[in-house]
Amino acid sequence: xxxxxxxxxxxxxxxxxxxxxxxxxxxxxxxxxxxxxxxxxxxxxxxxxxxxxxxxxxxxxxxxxxxxxxxxxxxxxxxxxxxxxxxxxxxxxxxxxxxxxxxxxxxxxxxxxxxxxxxxxxxxxxxxxxxxxxxxxxxxxxxxxxxxxxxxxxxxxxxxxxxxxxxxxxxxxxxxxxxxxxxxxxxxxxxxxxxxxxxxxxxxxxxxxxxxxxxxxxxxxxxxxxxxxxxxxxxxxxxxxxxxxxxx
Amino acid sequence: xxxxxxxxxxxxxxxxxxxxxxxxxxxxxxxxxxxxxxxxxxxxxxxxxxxxxxxxxxxxxxxxxxxxxxxxxxxxxxxxxxxxxxxxxxxxxxxxxxxxxxxxxxxxxxxxxxxxxxxxxxxxxxxxxxxxxxxxxxxxxxxxxxxxxxxxxxx
Numbered sequence: 001x002x003x004x005x006x007x008x009x010x011x012x013x014x015x016x017x018x019x020x021x022x023x024x025x026x027x028x029x030x031x032x033x034x035x036x037x038x039x040x041x042x043x044x045x046x047x048x049x050x051x052x053x054x055x056x057x058x059x060x061x062x063x064x065x066x067x068x069x070x071x072x073x074x075x076x077x078x079x080x081x082x083x084x085x086x087x088x089x090x091x092x093x094x095x096x097x098x099x100x101x102x103x104x105x106x107x108x109x110x111x112x113x114x115x116x117x118x119x120x121x122x123x124x125x126x127x128x129x130x131x132x133x134x135x136x137x138x139x140x141x142x143x144x145x146x147x148x149x150x151x152x153x154x155x156x157x158x159x160x161x162x163x164x165x166x167x168x169x170x171x172x173x174x175x176x177x178x179x180x181x182x183x184x185x186x187x188x189x190x191x192x193x194x195x196x197x198x199x200x201x202x203x204x205x206x207x208x209x210x211x212x213x214x215x216x217x218x219x220x221x222x223x224x225x226x227x228x229x230x231x232x233x234x235x236x237x238x239x240x241x242x243x244x245x246x247x248x
Numbered sequence: 249x250x251x252x253x254x255x256x257x258x259x260x261x262x263x264x265x266x267x268x269x270x271x272x273x274x275x276x277x278x279x280x281x282x283x284x285x286x287x288x289x290x291x292x293x294x295x296x297x298x299x300x301x302x303x304x305x306x307x308x309x310x311x312x313x314x315x316x317x318x319x320x321x322x323x324x325x326x327x328x329x330x331x332x333x334x335x336x337x338x339x340x341x342x343x344x345x346x347x348x349x350x351x352x353x354x355x356x357x358x359x360x361x362x363x364x365x366x367x368x369x370x371x372x373x374x375x376x377x378x379x380x381x382x383x384x385x386x387x388x389x390x391x392x393x394x395x396x397x398x399x400x401x402x403x
Binding site for chain 1: 339342343346349350353354357358360361373376377380383384387388389390391392393
């Protein structure tokens with residue numbers, strides 16, 4: 001069995017990425033509202049996070065392009081942008097910050113997994129040449145038969161999304177759930193890089209170094225976010241922050 | 249000390265909840281009540297503060313376009329000859345525009361949250377929403393136009 005992808009006269013990539021982000025945000029809104037996060041918090045967090053996700057994602061592609069100017073969406077840039085957006089929103093609103101952050105971090109793999117449909121149809125990020133079962137055959141520009149790297153990406157990240165949602169709904173400590181999701185995402189994304197056509201066969205390629213940097217950056221941002229939120233809470237309610245019962 | 253129960257719709261039913269929530273009669277959807285505006289603050293002064301934030305936000309939204317125009321207009325064309333220099337200039341301008349865009353959104357949201365009554369902030373919010381919609385359409389159209397752009401994507 002092989003998947004044959006026709007050649008498109010226009011790339012559906014951008015549209016699918018935006019649709020994936022929209023689906024991810026809808027799920028995040030549902031998770032936040034289910035936990036009683038205020039409508040205003042949800043609205044402003046979504047607005048700011050959308051702006052940060054899109055701008056950091058596009059900027060990462062622009063900054064990474066060497067020699068020629070590339071404009072597109074970078075999944076890794078989007079992850080960093082999303083965490084930054086939620087962080088800034090939490091600083092402004094401080095309403096159930098743990099749940100807001102957990103909802104967005106849990107839905108990030110869903111957005112990435114669905115966005116891979118765009119890559120699959122556009123023919124980018126394809127796997128190494130392969131002619132076995134489930135191979136993806138492209139016609140035209142990317143003509144050839146390749147390993148279904150995008151489909152494996154998609155399945156892995158949708159499974160990670162399900163795991164993430166289970167973690168944030170079952171675990172009482174949402175911050176721990178956020179860190180577990182981020183810690184699991186980085187090595188999965190790192191390993192999936194080996195399947196890509198542009199992996200040069202070395203132990204750690206340039207792309208994998210970028211994944212590690214983005215993973216470390218996301219974890220650092222999450223740690224800074226938690227630290228800042230804790231300091232802010234201690235500032236507002238010293239008794240609660242001092243480990244007391246919260247009685248003023 | 250936050251309410252961490254994801255499936256719980258009522259944040260005050262937990263016995264471990266700090267008492268400041270209870271004292272301020274915290275309700276879901278009313279986080280403004282937990283941090284009310286000082287009652288003694290003059291409405292005129294609040295309006296002034298909101299307008300200042302909104303004007304700075306608007307300036308940050310517009311400034312990069314003006315700077316980009318000035319850069320392109322005032323640039324010595326001989327310096328713009330090489331492809332590398334033009335690309336780095338575009339990268340700098342784009343970085344500036346994006347950072348400034350995020351900052352303008354942050355200020356607008358601060359104005360909306362702190363000065364809920366400000367009409368200017370409300371108008372600004374809808375203008376920015378329209379702008380981000382246009383931005384998304386432009387990026388999608390650009391990517392659709394450059395079919396080959398995806399091959400250079402870092403993923």
